[in-house]
Each structure stands twice: as C-alpha cells, then as structure tokens.
Amino acid sequence: MIVVVLICAVLLASAATLAVVRAEKGPSMLDRTIALDVFTTTLVGTIALEAAWSRRTETIPILVVLSLVGFVGSVTIARFASVEPEGEGRIRTREEIAAEEAERIAAEEAEHAKGIDPEHGAGHEPDELHEAEDAAAPEVDGSTGPEEARS
Amino acid sequence: MSWTLVADVVAAIFLLCGAFLAFAAGVGVVRFPDLLARMHAATKPQVLGLILVLVALALRLRSWSAVGMLVLVVIFQLMTSPVAAHMVGRAGYRTGKVRPDLLVLDDLTADQEAADREKDEADREKDEADREATARAADDGGGPAQRG
Numbered sequence: 001m002i003v004v005v006l007i008c009a010v011l012l013a014s015a016a017t018l019a020v021v022r023a024e025k026g027p028s029m030l031d032r033t034i035a036l037d038v039f040t041t042t043l044v045g046t047i048a049l050e051a052a053w054s055r056r057t058e059t060i061p062i063l064v065v066l067s068l069v070g071f072v073g074s075v076t077i078a079r080f081a082s083v084e085p086e087g088e089g090r091i092r093t094r095e096e097i098a099a100e101e102a103e104r105i106a107a108e109e110a111e112h113a114k115g116i117d118p119e120h121g122a123g124h125e126p127d128e129l130h131e132a133e134d135a136a137a138p139e140v141d142g143s144t145g146p147e148e149a150r151s
Numbered sequence: 152m153s154w155t156l157v158a159d160v161v162a163a164i165f166l167l168c169g170a171f172l173a174f175a176a177g178v179g180v181v182r183f184p185d186l187l188a189r190m191h192a193a194t195k196p197q198v199l200g201l202i203l204v205l206v207a208l209a210l211r212l213r214s215w216s217a218v219g220m221l222v223l224v225v226i227f228q229l230m231t232s233p234v235a236a237h238m239v240g241r242a243g244y245r246t247g248k249v250r251p252d253l254l255v256l257d258d259l260t261a262d263q264e265a266a267d268r269e270k271d272e273a274d275r276e277k278d279e280a281d282r283e284a285t286a287r288a289a290d291d292g293g294g295p296a297q298r299g
Contacts (some may be wrong), residue, residue, distance in 0.1 A: 004163040008165075008170035015170075015196075018177030022189070030243050030263055034193045037235065038180050041196045042173050044224075049166060049206045052211040060220045067224045071231035078238035082245050 005053045012049065029081060033074040040070040091124040158210045165207035172200035185250045186243040190236055197232045201225065 016039055025034035044066050051059045092100075172195050179192025205221045212218075244259065245250055251257060 001159065001163060004166060008166050011170035011174040014172040015177030018174075018181045022180045027179075027198045028186070028246075030239050030245075030246075030248055033239055034186070035180055035188050037177050038173075038194060041176070041201065044201060045169055045173050045174060045196065049170070052162060052166060052204075052208045055211055055213060057214065057217045060217055060224075062228065063224045067227040067231065072234040074235040075238050076283075077189050078235070081242035091219040108158050124224065124254075127193075135191045 001053070008049050009046070012042050012046050016046075029077055033077045037074055039072065040066060044070075092096060155213075162207040162210035165203045165210070169196070169200045169204035169207065170202070176200070185253055186248040187240065189255070190240060194232065194236060197228065201228055214271065271286045 019035045019042060020039040022037070023032045026032040026035060027123075044063055047062055051057070114119050176192050176194075176196045179191050179195075183189045183192055202225055204223060209218045209221050253262070
C-alpha cells in the first residue's frame with residue numbers, strides 16, 4: 001500500500017504544480033480559473049488519498065465542503081469576465097509598473113496645470129474653461145465602467 | 152484470500168487510476184493551446200477521477216456513514232462542475248478566448264449570424280410598415296406625422 005500511496009502522491013503533486021504553472025502563465029482570467037479548478041480537484045484527491053492511507057474519517061467533511069464551494073470562484077469570475085485589452089492579463093515587470101506610474105503622474109500634473117492656467121491666466125474667457133473641463137471629463141471617468149463588466 | 156485484501160487491492164488500483172487522471176489533467180492544462188481544450192482536459196479528474204478516488208476511499212474505510220458522505224461529495228460535484236464549465240465556456244466565447252481555427256464545428260457562430268440576419272430583416276419590415284403608416288396618416292389628415 002505504501003508504494004501505491006507514494007506513486008499517487010507524486011502524481012497528484014505534479015498535477016498540482018502543473019495547474020499552478022498554468023495559473024501563473026494563463027493569458028486570461030478564465031485560463032487561471034480552470035487551472036484553479038484543477039488545483040481544487042487535486043486537493044480533494046490528496047485529502048482522499050491521505051484518508052485512505054490512514055483509514056480516518058474526520059477529513060471527509062472537508063471533501064464535502066470543497067466540492068460545494070470549489071465552483072463558486074470560477075462561476076463568479078466567469079460571470080464578470082469582460083474583454084481584456086491586449087496584454088492586460090500578463091503580470092507586469094517592475095520596470096513596466098514604474099513606467100506606467102510615471103506616465104499616470106505626468107498626465108495628472110498636465111491635467112492639474114491645465115485646470116490652473118485659465119483661472120489665473122490673462123487672456124482666457126470663462127467659456128474656454130468650461131470647454132476644457134468638458135473635454136477632460138471622459139478621461140477622468142475611467143475606461144472600465146460597470147456596463148463593460150455585465151455580460 | 153480474504154475479502155479485505157481484495158478490497159485493498161481494488162482500492163489501490165482505483166487510487167492509481169484517479170491520481171493518473173489528475174496528472175493527465177495537469178499536463179493537459181499546461182500544454183493545450185486554447186481555453187476550450189484546457190477545459191476539456193480539466194474535466195477528467197473532476198468527475199471520473201473523483202469517483203475513482205472516492206470509491207477507493209470507501210473500499211478502504213468500509214463504513215456506511217463514510218460512504219454516505221462520499222456519495223454526497225460525488226452528487227455535489229456532478230451538480231456544480233457542469234454549471235461552472237458552462238459559465239466559463241460561455242464567458243470565453245463572448246470575450247473572444249475561443250480560437251475559431253481550432254474548432255472542428257462551430258454551430259453557435261452560425262446560429263448567431265442567422266439570428267442577427269432575421270432580426271435585421273424584421274427591423275427593416277417594421278420600418279417599412281411605420282413609413283407606410285405615417286404616409287397614410289399624412290394623406291388622411293394632411294397634418295404633420297406624429298411619431299411616438
């Protein structure tokens with residue numbers, strides 16, 4: 001029995017590792033969801049294997065709970081899945097995050113300067129100020145509204 | 152050869168099969184090219200692998216209360232995994248995660264195009280009817296056409 005349990009443990013451990021690899025690589029949220037489903041199933045198999053080896057029954061309620069709860073995550077993510085822009089699902093490197101942050105701060109400062117200048121500048125009419133505000137408003141709102149999430 | 156020894160051997164075989172199915176799912180999830188193929192690989196241990204492992208567990212435990220709980224686990228898994236797979240597949244299709252060049256048969260796109268065509272046709276007919284109705288109203292009353 002010990003040999004069988006060891007072989008099963010190795011198989012289950014490699015299955016869990018491969019699922020985690022896909023969850024890390026996965027180009028989209030849905031691929032990660034599937035990988036986590038496989039991981040949950042492997043976890044159920046591992047707990048059942050341990051219970052079969054030591055003949056104990058205390059861990060069986062965990063299996064019931066996992067089989068009930070395991071699908072909630074994937075259903076939730078699938079419910080709110082939306083079209084992701086190219087490269088959105090990728091994990092960014094540190095430099096890319098820094099570059100995006102710098103870009104965002106620069107944009108904010110430009111916005112700020114644009115808001116201040118007509119106020120104190122000499123040759124600007126109030127109408128132009130309102131136009132500038134109207135033009136800037138859609139950018140401030142952000143691109144991912146709740147409409148996009150509803151599918 | 153006693154009954155318990157036979158049960159243990161059968162349990163060992165079932166455990167090996169279940170663990171192999173889980174391993175196959177792991178390999179498939181990593182190596183398959185698109186979402187639907189990965190879903191196909193992932194469903195193998197979710198139902199058959201789980202049933203094999205739990206039958207092995209029941210053969211090892213040999214108590215009816217444990218068997219009752221294990222049947223419960225299988226029932227819950229059988230109810231929830233199709234729901235999750237359906238939701239994920241639908242969301243993947245709608246958000247363009249399905250590669251059309253890998254599909255052997257794509258009934259859904261054809262059906263949707265047919266439905267869109269029918270809807271366009273119906274809209275056009277409704278527009279024609281509206282226009283005729285307004286023209287008739289203009290002829291009868293001579294006043295401006297009122298549109299709701």
